[in-house]
Amino acid sequence: MSTLAAVWAWLTTAAHWSGENGVWHRLAEHAALTFACLALSALIALPVALTLGHLGRGGALAVNLANVGRAVPTFAVLVLLLLTPIGRHGPWPTVIALVLFAVPPLLTNAYVGMREVDPDVVRAARGMGMTGAQLVWRVEAPLALPLVLTGVRIAAVQLVATATLAALVGGGGLGRIITAGFNLASTPQVVAGAVVVAVFALLMEGLFELVQRLGPAQARGRDR
Amino acid sequence: MTAPPDDCLARNDWICGDYLTTRRQILLDAVGQHVRLTVVSVALGLVIALPLALLARRLRWTAGPVLGATTVLYTIPSLAMFSLLLPVYGLSATLVVVGLALYSLTLLVRNILAGLDGVPAEAKEAARGMGYGPLRQLLTVELPLAVPAAMAGLRIATVSAVALTTVGAIVGYGGLGNLIYAGMNSFFKAQVLTASVLCVLLAVAFDVLLLGAERLLTPWRRPARSARPARGRRPLSASGRRG
Numbered sequence: 001m002s003t004l005a006a007v008w009a010w011l012t013t014a015a016h017w018s019g020e021n022g023v024w025h026r027l028a029e030h031a032a033l034t035f036a037c038l039a040l041s042a043l044i045a046l047p048v049a050l051t052l053g054h055l056g057r058g059g060a061l062a063v064n065l066a067n068v069g070r071a072v073p074t075f076a077v078l079v080l081l082l083l084t085p086i087g088r089h090g091p092w093p094t095v096i097a098l099v100l101f102a103v104p105p106l107l108t109n110a111y112v113g114m115r116e117v118d119p120d121v122v123r124a125a126r127g128m129g130m131t132g133a134q135l136v137w138r139v140e141a142p143l144a145l146p147l148v149l150t151g152v153r154i155a156a157v158q159l160v161a162t163a164t165l166a167a168l169v170g171g172g173g174l175g176r177i178i179t180a181g182f183n184l185a186s187t188p189q190v191v192a193g194a195v196v197v198a199v200f201a202l203l204m205e206g207l208f209e210l211v212q213r214l215g216p217a218q219a220r221g222r223d224r
Numbered sequence: 225m226t227a228p229p230d231d232c233l234a235r236n237d238w239i240c241g242d243y244l245t246t247r248r249q250i251l252l253d254a255v256g257q258h259v260r261l262t263v264v265s266v267a268l269g270l271v272i273a274l275p276l277a278l279l280a281r282r283l284r285w286t287a288g289p290v291l292g293a294t295t296v297l298y299t300i301p302s303l304a305m306f307s308l309l310l311p312v313y314g315l316s317a318t319l320v321v322v323g324l325a326l327y328s329l330t331l332l333v334r335n336i337l338a339g340l341d342g343v344p345a346e347a348k349e350a351a352r353g354m355g356y357g358p359l360r361q362l363l364t365v366e367l368p369l370a371v372p373a374a375m376a377g378l379r380i381a382t383v384s385a386v387a388l389t390t391v392g393a394i395v396g397y398g399g400l401g402n403l404i405y406a407g408m409n410s411f412f413k414a415q416v417l418t419a420s421v422l423c424v425l426l427a428v429a430f431d432v433l434l435l436g437a438e439r440l441l442t443p444w445r446r447p448a449r450s451a452r453p454a455r456g457r458r459p460l461s462a463s464g465r466r467g
Binding site: 003067070071072073074075076077079080082083157160161164165167168169175178179181182187190191193194195197198201202205 | 296299300301302303304305307308310311380383384386387388390391393394401404405407408411413416417419420423424427428431
């Protein structure tokens with residue numbers, strides 16, 4: 001009970017929200033990192049997934065990538081990158097780790113989405129004389145959109161979690177409030193930081209859920 | 225005069241055989257802690273997930289809230305999850321175990337439920353026709369038939385738990401994560417790389433073991449494709465050699 005009160009007191013103290021180490025600044029860092037890396041990961045993963053899916057090649061790689069991503073500890077990759085020469089270049093270890101862990105769900109889901117397009121539809125489009133590029137943009141990609149968006153949502157949640165861990169290796173973001181709390185042995189600050197992180201992660205999940213629902217009609221496909 | 229030692233430890237190489245020989249006990253202890261944390265947490269998750277899945281199946285209206293709640297838990301980043309449990313469990317191994325168990329719930333409940341829903345109606349009718357009561361039908365017909373789907377969830381949950389255990393280093397109980405954390409603070413490259421690689425190997429070993437266990441638990445699925453028997457046998461012999 002007293003802990004809850006202390007957490008509430010921490011969260012309602014205006015001083016904890018302003019300044020370099022304040023919640024607002026850390027939140028802005030976290031959001032910027034998440035969205036920038038999501039865009040970067042999508043730029044890397046989606047062209048590869050659409051091409052491989054269209055050609056029907058590299059399926060084993062695309063599907064197993066997500067499994068490999070799960071077995072590799074995020075924390076280990078963050079620390080490994082920090083100890084390489086990249087570690088001396090500001091936020092780059094964090095950015096690279098974030099992208100590495102966001103690419104697998106994007107790639108796997110988009111690839112599976114492309115492969116699950118009804119082959120009859122593809123044959124009909126070919127029969128109408130569509131070129132490869134037309135087939136991708138007008139038929140396959142729109143039909144794969146539900147799974148592509150599912151991949152984006154999973155990647156976004158993953159990015160929020162990874163960005164939080166980045167604080168352990170000296171990166172910015174909301175995780176810093178938690179690690180600072182641990183260093184100060186201040187349980188209220190640790191819990192308050194965790195509450196902010198959890199709320200942010202759930203809001204992201206909700207936001208992308210909303211994007212999927214409000215998206216074009218054919219994007220409201222089966223959820224996986 | 226004393227020349228500075230010129231071994232890979234002094235040079236701080238990434239790959240270092242001396243590290244393995246001199247820190248053997250530290251590594252074994254860390255692996256031991258890692259395995260214990262993973263196994264206990266997934267087992268705890270399984271013990272909680274099974275009744276939840278049975279509840280969701282028996283009372284359909286509970287399925288939505290149960291799956292929704294476990295999905296919310298899964299969305300919370302690991303560092304935040306451990307931090308939220310701090311006031312309850314303090315800096316303890318229990319904190320890590322409970323946090324990891326909560327994570328495994330989503331995958332386990334979802335997959336057990338899918339497995340139970342996938343039991344063919346004919347199998348259930350046959351069991352009822354043979355005079356099986358509800359409990360006997362559940363234990364001897366439905367649960368065994370749900371094993372493949374449940375095991376798929378268990379494998380993903382276990383592999384994820386091995387990776388997430390490293391974050392437990394924040395409270396001092398992270399198994400190999402402790403070595404990574406300490407190695408980061410002292411820029412000890414060999415320690416960080418060795419612990420990271422061991423972590424991935426541990427995840428692969430758990431996956432192979434569980435795959436072997438699945439084959440043992442579902443003998444009726446093995447001879448189904450007699451055209452290529454080698455495929456079903458390989459993981460079995462692999463887990464057998466492990467002893």
